[in-house]
Amino acid sequence: MxxxxxxxxxxxxxxxxxxxxxxxxxxxxxxxxxxxxxxxxxxxxxxxxxxxxxxxxxxxxxxxxxxxxxxxxxxxxxxxxxxxxxxxxxxxxxxxxxxxxxxxxxxxxxxxxxxxxxxxTDARQRSERSNAELIATVAHELRSPLTSVKGFTATLLDKWDRFTDEQKRLMMQTVDSDADRITRLITELLDVSRIDSGRLEIRRQPVRLDEAVRRHVKTLVNGGCPAERFDLRVTEPLPGLWADPDKIDQVLGNLLENAVRHGAGTVTIEMHRVPPSTTRPEGTAVTVSDQGPGIPEEAMHRVFTRFWRGGDGGGTGLGLYIVKGIVEAHGGTVTVGRSAGGGARFRFILPAGTPAFLA
Missing domain, CATH: 3.30.450.20 (PAS domain)
Structure with a gap:
């Protein structure tokens, strides 16, 4: 059996x-x-x-x-x-x-x-508490950017002629940044809802995972992060990947930004082929590790749950929950551990592309 x-x-x-x-x-x-x-x-x-x-x-x-x-x-x-x-x-x-x-x-x-x-049915109370916590977290995260947006727009409408063009530009840049923050939060909430309901839509197409990693590193460097902080190690050749490029970008962006924000020292990104076995197909493994304080052992089992926050506790605590949901929706796995340097190490494995794509 x-x-x-x-x-x-x-x-x-x-x-x-x-x-x-x-x-x-x-x-x-x-x-x-x-x-x-x-x-x-x-x-x-x-x-x-x-x-x-x-x-x-x-x-x-x-x-x-x-x-x-x-x-x-x-x-x-x-x-x-x-x-x-x-x-x-x-x-x-x-x-x-x-x-x-x-x-x-x-x-x-x-x-x-x-x-x-x-x-x-006693579990319903836990579910209701979780939903209440989600509502409280969302309200808290929305309050700050919305207050900022309302304050700057009200000030500009009331005293437009008193500000120079440069002052107006700075205010509008702040409003634009806060609007992006609200958009990201709404996107996270939609992703959580789709993951919880088993309806996360995956639009598969050929993806070059190494190119996606290099693109994210370049974006972080252009944003002011020193280039020497990143160590990219790619073991060629990598198998083809049939995946949703936007969802994979979410996974990479979340893991790399977490390593930069909460970690320290060099951020090492390793990529290599995972050979097929009797229990899984050929795939690609991506490991992101840093040299920061790492994640306490007693917290390891909670990292991919809702509302878990590491480091300074900022953010919604939904990012790694979404990472896990996206990777598993692709048929992959994601794990957390401690790097050789003592920091956090996240590794996800995605199955290779379809035979038609690999041909």
Missing amino acids: DIAPGVGELDLHPDHLPDGLVVANRLGLVCSFNAEAARLTGTAPAAALGRPVEAVLPLEDPDGRRWWRVTNPYRGLSTRSGQPERNLLLPGGREVLVAARYVRSRPAGPVRRLVVTLRG
Whole structure:
């Protein structure tokens, strides 16, 4: 019988997870059913394993519609990566929060694994607290630039003739900068929403990852960062990459800007080919490391969660959460660790391009 990918490699046994975990194979048969899933559903693992997942989880929405008929991943849109968490009902009317992730053998390919998580309604309070924190963070981040924009525009409208052209230009530059800051925040919020709902759209095309890295480094240098601070190491040749260039730019921009802002010393960017194995296709690995204070060991597991802030605590704390969401939407992985110099080290691996592109 198939087993869930990576389950045997986890340090934490599935039965020790706080949420219910149900994994189905490519045929839709349950191959993993942990203790919390058994507690929430009232179904013993032995009675669930090997059975169709829709029979093991006969979930309905509050209107009485069968969840499986609406969200069947094996026959649905091939671009979907999962289903957002929502409130559903088990037989007898018991409420649970349910989310699903689709693991595909290749982008837009057939579903190889279906991973369903179940949480009791007590988890709703945690979700509500998270949403409240998001609203508070957004309000705080918007208040400063909007106050600045309102102040400068009101002053200019009221006392236009009292300012020189140079003073007006400086004020308008500040307004323009604050408008960019607001736009970036709105973009982050939209990305978070799409990642949470499993609807992050990936527009794939050939991408030269080494050229993208060089372009970002040049932008940082033009912005005043010393060129000698960057050490780019590319092991040729790199495999072709079939990805969304705008989304990859977000990942690179976030990691490099974090290294510059929160790190110290030399920022090293390493790129090399990752050979194929029995569990993953050929890919490209990108590592960004610095020589700063690094990330405390006790915080490593929280780096890619919402609202985690390193360094001086500035920003929304959503950047690395978005990085993880984008990389995983491409079928890749991202990890964090400590560099040889003691600073932070981020590494992401993206699968290579399609055979048609590589040809």
